Amino acid sequence: MAASRKFPSSKAVAADVANVLAHHVPSHARLTLALSGGLDSVVLLHTLLALRDQHPFELRVVHVHHGLSPHADDWATFCTQLCAAHDVELTIHRVQIARDDPEGIEAAARHERQRIFAALDTDFLFTAHHQDDQAETLLLQLLRGAGPKGLAAMAGKQNRPGWRATHLRPLLNVARADLLGAAREQGLAWVDDESNQDTRYRRNALRQQVMPLLAQHFPGAGRTLSRAATLQADAAGLLDDLARLDARDAIVGDRLDCAALTALTVPRARNLLRHFIEQHGQTMPSMRRLDETLRQVSDARADARVRINLGQMELWRYRGGVYLASPRLRWVEPVRWQGEAAIWVPAAGVSVRMDRAGGTGLRQTVLAAGEVTFGVRAGGEHLRLHAGGPRRSLKNLLQEYGIPPWQRERLPLMWCDGRLVWAAGIGFEADLSAAPGEAGILPYIEP
Template sequence: MHSLASPDVSRKHADANRASGARVVASVRSANSDEASKGISDSDDAAATDRMSDGALRVAIALSGGLDSSVLLDATARVVGASRCIALHVHHGLSPHADAWLDHAREAARAADVAFDARRVTVARDDDAGIEGAARDARYRALFEMCEGADVPVMFLGHHADDQAETFLLQAVRGAGLRGLASMPAIAQIDSKPKSPAVRIVRPLLDLPRSILIEYAHSRGLQWIDDESNDDVRYVRNALRHEVIPPLARRFPSFREGLARSARHAADAQALLDEYAAMDMQSLKVQMEGDAPPALSLSEWRLLDIASPLRAANVLRYWIRAYGMRAMSVARFDSLVGRLRSAASDRPLSCSHEGRLLRHYRDVLTWETARRHAGRDDSELDEVLNESLNESFGDESDSHFDHAADRHNDRSSDPALVQSSRRQRDRAGDPALDWRLDWTGQPVWHLPPWHGTLVFVPTDVTDPERVPAARLRDRVLRAVQRSGGERMRVGAGRPSRSLKNLFQEAGLPSWRRDVPVILLGDAVLYVPGLGLNRDVAVLDSKTNLQTDARTGSEAGTQAGTQAGTQAGTQAGTQAGTQAGTQAGTQAGTQAQTEWLRLEWREDALIA
């Protein structure tokens, strides 16, 4: 129940709501005006230009049904006009309420007199990117497809200042460089498919805190849904939102504005680096036939590397991004740079990243899409091309340009020693990365070096991926780098295999193998993407069952003996003992065993 407010308080609330409404509408109006002008200037079609100048540019609104997207839908329909809007909803099927959310989104669009489209997607819960990452990728693919189908060039997203602050903090604690710290751009151009029209992503509410959106929603009488998973602090972003942000806001009330300024500074600095990289690219670029992305001259890159290792590293990352690939991890990038510096001019240079192969022939460096060889699957091809470039582990989401100066200092000290240490690091995991946990029932184990979280999910005896909780309490859990030579057995009746072979069999490309190896004591227990080691999990399960059965049996025997003795007959004692033993064994086995399923979830930076 809400108590009645005094007239003065009600008047203040009304004034605040009007002010919030004005800010929301102004933000959307500004974004729409910018997009209309950009659409006109970018269009080569005279008819399209006329339509845009007449205010006919259509806008899509990504509508989940939550607070942010509900406010965005209402404000955009008011500013742009309902007839020029289309609301897009993606049904993931991950929540039992997903159907109700779809109905709510459809009704919200109908109430706003806005066109509506929805797409159902299937999200693999065991995806290598984690369930959050897989859901995010599936959502954006579906949104882009719906934009293309509706011939809509602009899509509005409801991210606000609180989302931006969370993203910045997550990137900062992960050690991100400028590109990561820039967080979410207010405007981004996305080429969803080759030869398909680009979709411009716009976040009109990015400068507004969530509190403003709440006031706007109340003033407009909007209804929205709350995703129950947003309260699950096992997810890193939720833990930050519920456990870190509140005390930070109390101590630094204007922290959102401060972090937003830092993000803009990082974005400006990265843009400047990109400008320098584009200029350097002109001197390194080799002209190729057709519209292929640029190829680089290895000899020219080496000359730049001698003059300025920082600029050489910068242009190399810029070139990788020009192919639409994510940045490499620091260790992988260091290894690539070392190979480029030492590669013989008369020998091929091949390594893979993000499904592409780096080729070196007659001084020309190019990235080619990996293709299937006859009689050999993609994972085997990937492994052949990486025989001399073992997988390295680290962050794949950020360029880490800031580390280039440290690498330059290392090179100037003792080249022979540095090259030796690099080769050793490439062959083996980092011994310093040995995280330990005395597990006492924690639901999650955050592992920042691998940018993910190990989740302990309760399950039952029917789960083939179960492990008894009692064994996890008996020995220390360790998370370490893969150093080579580790073996495990992933299925009943299957032989023990090396992790390298198992990754190949599972078809996991090299850039999906940057995961921790979870040890129980000194034995491999679990590897993300491969699952449990049966040699450890099955043995421990039997041991645990026998212990629980023995405990239940002893308890049942004692109870039965006592009951039989009290009855005063030898038959009663014997019958009680047998019945108690059987009942106790069954109860002990079923009730006393706590089963868990281990799941690896990568950190999701953008919800």
Template sequence: MGQSMSDLPSRLLLNLEPWRNAAHWRVAFSGGLDSTVLLHLLAHLAQSESLPRLSAVHIHHGLQAAADAWPQHCQSVCDALGVPLLIERVKVQPGASLERAARDARYAVFSSLTQANDVLLTGQHRDDQAETLLFRFMRGAGARGLAGMPKQRPVGQGTLIRPLLDVSRSELEAYAQAHQLVWIEDPSNQDRKFSRNYLRHQVMPLLTERWPQAQASMARSAAHLREAQGLLDELAQIDLADAATAHEFEWLGLPSLELAPLAALSVARQRNALSHWLEPLTRLPDTDHWSGWANLCDAAHDAAPIWRLADGELHRSAGRLWWLSGDWLRTPVIGCEWQSPSSALRLADNGRVMFSGQTPGGPLRVAYRQGGEVMHLGDRGHRDLKRLLNERSVPGFVRGRLPLLFRGDELLAVANLPGLDGSMQDGWKLHWLPTDEDQGLS
């Protein structure tokens, strides 16, 4: 091991040095070995060091009968250490992977609890990191996945820290025994049908028997891959800066990139840049599903290809890529009378419209394009709406939801399109806000 158990407190303190000025350290406390040792270490350090306010949170999933006794156990441990404990009960959504669903439920609570300048501390250690790497390796992960669990990442409005990632399980066990700590053994930790337990009990012992330093070596590999991923992220930012050009449809408020600069890159660089761009927007596609990107790029010039992803769609239109989700994927309801044009009109699944300047005389209604509409332009006579939209390179997905203002059968205005959006001589314009601000970035 090279490091004795007695220096565990000072190593932990060193790992937490950057967060000594946080408002609050909250330990995710399952009652198992790792979080029990972490909580004990911190409670004892707090007696001699000036640390942020310390508390613990126990998430009760209620997935197995044994778990019903755990909140009480956690409460007595915290009472003995003088640490306040919050017990949160969650409902786990049944689905394909119970492990994943339980984790999602846990992290939803962690996110909601963690305020700005709060730190959430979890007890994962070096053996967990090695198991994570092997597990992801078996699932064909890329550099990002094989970089393992990061020492820190954002959670809620604060930061999640894993301060024990450089400590082995055997060191934690030795500490727990030396201090006569009592912890919960989760029966499911022995169940070999869970991949992680299989790796922990069957595979790891064989590897470490042959290569005693296996876990430390794997942690080192993870660090190299994390550095490589950092370089890939920097490259993505360079490539995305070239594609994030200004355009005349900024008012749509949609994530958008110019296609030509991306298409000029090698395929691997395209994928790297796009993954980086899509990551905050959707769950990323697996390797097989990336063919959808090739189809999007290769489609004929006049085609309107769509790549459907887990949480939305990527459209190609007017020389750009557009990310559509939420209301943008719902077909707006045909239209409605505008009874009081002096105030904004809410449109089902399509934001709202309003006038600036004078309001034109009625009766007015707002509708959407059906095909065949004609508009009278003083200086140009009657023109097909389709042709007017083509002239302005309006993206295809916008055309069916651009609010059109009618008086009777006469098309008076097309919202937001300069020259078509109102009447110069009567001094009014029709404005469309495609999404309600209160939706934020949902």
């Protein structure tokens, strides 16, 4: 039991959970607890059950069956029986874990859990991460070379992008020793995951070998490390505040101004670039990759075009601005239009509306008589935008109209009998334009 506790562990745990409920959860809210069947989540389940009278809420339970352990079915059965005994609704999700995930099995399992948690129709998701977990997470992040945001480890309250629920971790100030004490005081049963003893996993090595040694030489190390994570969270919040201040003049829409970026000191510029990437919901690249990106963006000539692969996204410098864009889609054969009101263009990743209009757009009779297809540029395309004018290369038109290079690769195009007749954002083939009073077809990209 932690030295700071002056009363039984079960009361100490209940006090921490009740405090979280009082500050973050309105009465009669919908709560879902992630229950593995292990010590931590079992104690949290019983604590929540005991608090329902003084703070009413609707409680459900979710169990993720990873199938990685030969005992996984037994754990699911244990959770089923436990929830049935307390008349709590339980949902079990069985998932397939990719054992060849480049980030490892632990990361693959975590991704599957988060995918399920994101889709839960509930107000709050409770997980049983505790003080020792927080200390281990901080050490793991420190050994990865993380900055303040990574060293902040786990937040007590978190609104994740794409999640319906607010994620709450009410036990972050509770040591595992207190959870064990609470379980023994109440005579609770739980299951043990044998993989927690496997020190081939880095977290287990920290838990089984490093943390006991630290506690031997630095009493209260877990509590101290957890407090350090809280301080790092404060520092990360201040950096976010600074980035938002710098972004006021530097970021407009989806564009980060290069001049504003390079006017900052290197640490502030790096912080702003990190903020810009996070705004787009992207995984942060390593510090070395981030610094190399900043160098290329800052040192390039004013008219230079820079393209950097960040994994899920590409970062471009174009006409004095920095942009993030999805990588080019794989080549897909053009699709044929058969008169429908809208057509999906796989190569462009967009849907094109085909509205009927009088005296504008392309001649309906010509399109109806020919073979109309949609796709993206392959090179060598030409278009006549004005009657009697020259046929100009699409390449030059894209440059003249200021279409960003990452959009040029996926710009939807329309052909009639193999002849380019429309380019989104640029215009129509003048020779096929509908005359006043003539039935026309007006294509445009659906929002």
